[in-house]
Amino acid sequence: MEHLQCLIIGAGPAGFTAAIYAARANLNPVMYVGSQPGGQLTITRDVENYPGFPDGVLGPEMMELFEKQAKRFNADIRNGIVTDVDFSSHPHEITIDNIKNISADSIIIATGASAKWLGLPSETRLNGSGVSACAVCDGFFYRGQDVAIVGAGDTACEEALYLSKLCNHVHMLIRRDEMRASKIMQKRVINTPNITVHWHAEAEEVIGEQIVTGVRVKDNLNEETYVLAVQGFFVAIGHHPNAKVFSQYLDTDDQGYIITQPDSTKTNIPGVFACGDVQDKHFRQAVTAAGSGCMAALEAERFLTTVEAHVSSAD
The missing domain is CATH 3.50.50.60 (FAD/NAD(P)-binding domain)
Incomplete structure (x- = not known):
């Protein structure tokens, strides 16, 4: 079974930002892009409210730039959909496409939400x-x-x-x-x-x-x-969060959004973090998703440092 330090699930602004930060922190992140690589922005034409693009940018083009930046820091970006998880013990176990089993010390969920x-x-x-x-x-x-x-x-x-x-x-x-x-x-x-x-x-x-x-x-x-x-x-008839595969282990609200701790991306399972629209039903903006992706990567890094220190002291 392949073992990872940091697994990122989902490839929208939150996931790619998490990948950039995690890669720069030498966490060797692996990202599985899911069924819609690039997230909701791939079906958005003009994006004019994301900082740094004074003339605007096409949604798909913007996500290509996110991906290039993540790859520049050697983030490992793979095709595949998470079909099952087991968060009952650490490291956590994940199944990809009903075939491949992997384990991970930290997991960042950035699967987003889909419009109805x-x-x-x-x-x-x-x-x-x-x-x-x-x-x-x-x-x-x-x-x-x-x-x-x-x-x-x-x-x-x-x-x-x-x-x-x-x-x-x-x-x-x-x-x-x-x-x-x-x-x-x-x-x-x-x-x-x-x-x-x-x-x-x-x-x-x-x-x-x-x-x-x-x-x-x-x-x-x-x-x-x-x-x-x-x-x-x-x-404007609502969104549904792409969180069903995690619902057996993670706390969710009555609409299915993953619940995270206040001012944090931490879930109820240590080492599992959620960012972007899968846990944010209020703002649903690319810039807020990217910000929470940054938070998730930083919190994953701190978690791994704590785990490593605990293991070292036990030895």
Whole structure:
């Protein structure tokens, strides 16, 4: 069985940042990139809010630069998906692709979270060309334009309010006659002049060939459809953390996000750390994910130093 000092699971901004820091600390990190190498940024076109890129950068290009930097410090980046774990003893054991078994003294989980989508073929086709699951990330590109947003919770309300400060008009599509959001968030949305709430409204199709030009909406009361002319279509129906394989051993909240100690990336299992969107359901930004990846690597280094000192003293 191959044994590692530091294993990093996931290859988004958090994972690559952890790899850079761990490699520079001579931890010889091995990263398994998972099913979506590069994470959510690989399906994001323009990134304009990450420091150091004054002219912006394409999401896939940015992740290529992250990978090159990690490889520069000899991080070992491999293809493969973690299919099973055993955190019951130390070193921890991990299975890759149901075939390869490895053990590791420290593990950094950076598997991220995936946006929930409506499942429309047009939504998939125009993803990154007017369709987005992050208003904070992409709202800037639609300033002065009309947009639609789907969702009825606090997150949807927050994103609608954010968009209202940038866009000419925001159409909020609600499937029923009520929102799930808190009363105060509902009141803010309804009292915002350039937000129109469409009750009993369900998106049937995102319209456009190369870019979004509108959305076909079904009125669930009378079964009629109508078209809203919009240039952006935002989906805000939630995310699901990619943490299921770890849930037997790690503490998670009611939504499945890994719980870490305050101001830390430490989980309830010593030597196992979680960073990025798999443990952050509030910000979900590349820059915050990268920051927590740095924290995880530094904490893994300190943990390994402690373990080595303990072993040395026992000898």
